[in-house]
Amino acid sequence: MTAAHEDLGLSPAGSEDHGADPHAGLEIVHEYEVGDIVAEATYPLTRESLVRYAGASGDFNAIHYRDDIAAEVGLPGVLAHGMLTMGLAIQPVVDWLGDPALVADYQVRFTRPVVVDPVAGAEITVEAKIAQLDEEAGTARVDLTVSVEGATVLGKAQVRVTLP
Amino acid sequence: MNPDLIDHEFEKTSPYLVGREKVREFSRAVFASNPVHLSVEAARNAGYPDLVAPPTFAIVVQQLTLDQLFAVEDAGIELTHVVHGSQQFGYSRPIVAGDELTAQLRVTSIKTLGGNAMVTAETAVHDIDGEHVVTATSTLVVRGDA
Numbered sequence: 001m002t003a004a005h006e007d008l009g010l011s012p013a014g015s016e017d018h019g020a021d022p023h024a025g026l027e028i029v030h031e032y033e034v035g036d037i038v039a040e041a042t043y044p045l046t047r048e049s050l051v052r053y054a055g056a057s058g059d060f061n062a063i064h065y066r067d068d069i070a071a072e073v074g075l076p077g078v079l080a081h082g083m084l085t086m087g088l089a090i091q092p093v094v095d096w097l098g099d100p101a102l103v104a105d106y107q108v109r110f111t112r113p114v115v116v117d118p119v120a121g122a123e124i125t126v127e128a129k130i131a132q133l134d135e136e137a138g139t140a141r142v143d144l145t146v147s148v149e150g151a152t153v154l155g156k157a158q159v160r161v162t163l164p
Numbered sequence: 165m166n167p168d169l170i171d172h173e174f175e176k177t178s179p180y181l182v183g184r185e186k187v188r189e190f191s192r193a194v195f196a197s198n199p200v201h202l203s204v205e206a207a208r209n210a211g212y213p214d215l216v217a218p219p220t221f222a223i224v225v226q227q228l229t230l231d232q233l234f235a236v237e238d239a240g241i242e243l244t245h246v247v248h249g250s251q252q253f254g255y256s257r258p259i260v261a262g263d264e265l266t267a268q269l270r271v272t273s274i275k276t277l278g279g280n281a282m283v284t285a286e287t288a289v290h291d292i293d294g295e296h297v298v299t300a301t302s303t304l305v306v307r308g309d310a
Contacts (some may be wrong), residue, residue: 087194
């Protein structure tokens with residue numbers, strides 16, 4: 001049972017009623033340490049991924065699917081939506097936590113555009129590392145390193161979580 | 165870029181009904197693999213009333229308020245000159261299919277840097293009971309005419 005669950009008034013997995021005093025004799029110890037890599041994943045993006053995200057999000061800015069318009073406004077190519085990169089980069093963290101309700105805050109800076117080649121696409125890698133721990137509160141700050149071909153594309157990508 | 169936007173009162177958006185298939189569609193688009201995003205049974209087993217939207221789904225609701233911002237007469241924002249600088253979400257709870265959400269925008273800061281302007285737009289999202297769900301904050305860089 002975590003504070004986040006109580007605030008929600010929801011009962012996600014693992015929060016079954018254990019009786020009148022669920023914490024009696026129970027000492028919660030997290031096995032995490034600062035510097036631990038808690039999740040990693042790689043996402044191959046294609047032009048289809050961009051069209052799919054455009055439809056799902058309603059962001060139909062043409063720089064995300066038309067080479068001629070991207071070139072016209074001086075871009076190096078068709079770009080992935082920043083919000084697509086932000087949206088997928090937290091998925092390994094959600095999978096690690098097991099419950100999206102444990103995500104308290106998520107922020108990123110868009111520092112480098114992700115060019116998606118019409119044939120080769122682009123590959124985004126995500127590494128999630130514990131940057132700060134508050135054992136007493138059972139919370140952590142998880143920093144994401146999100147990169148394409150070794151160059152980071154998001155800055156200050158931080159997730160504040162309640163530890164699972 | 166019109167500095168008076170900071171005092172502009174934006175109206176609450178009309179309720180956005182979060183559809184189950186929209187949640188599935190968005191989940192697939194952001195490579196969400198946790199079953200609570202895709203399977204109603206898994207979501208219910210985890211204690212949710214319906215499918216859970218991925219964390220960044222809130223942008224769909226925030227976009228409605230950013231459209232209000234871009235539509236302000238004399239705002240001085242040319243859409244093709246807008247670059248997304250940063251984004252933040254602060255959650256009270258995840259968005260769930262069936263939620264009816266309203267959103268209200270505040271422009272909290274406008275800074276000018278050289279020919280560019282940096283606008284911070286903060287959108288508070290509430291459910292039908294008036295409870296806070298998420299606050300989405302965007303920093304937009306509006307490039308000046310070269």
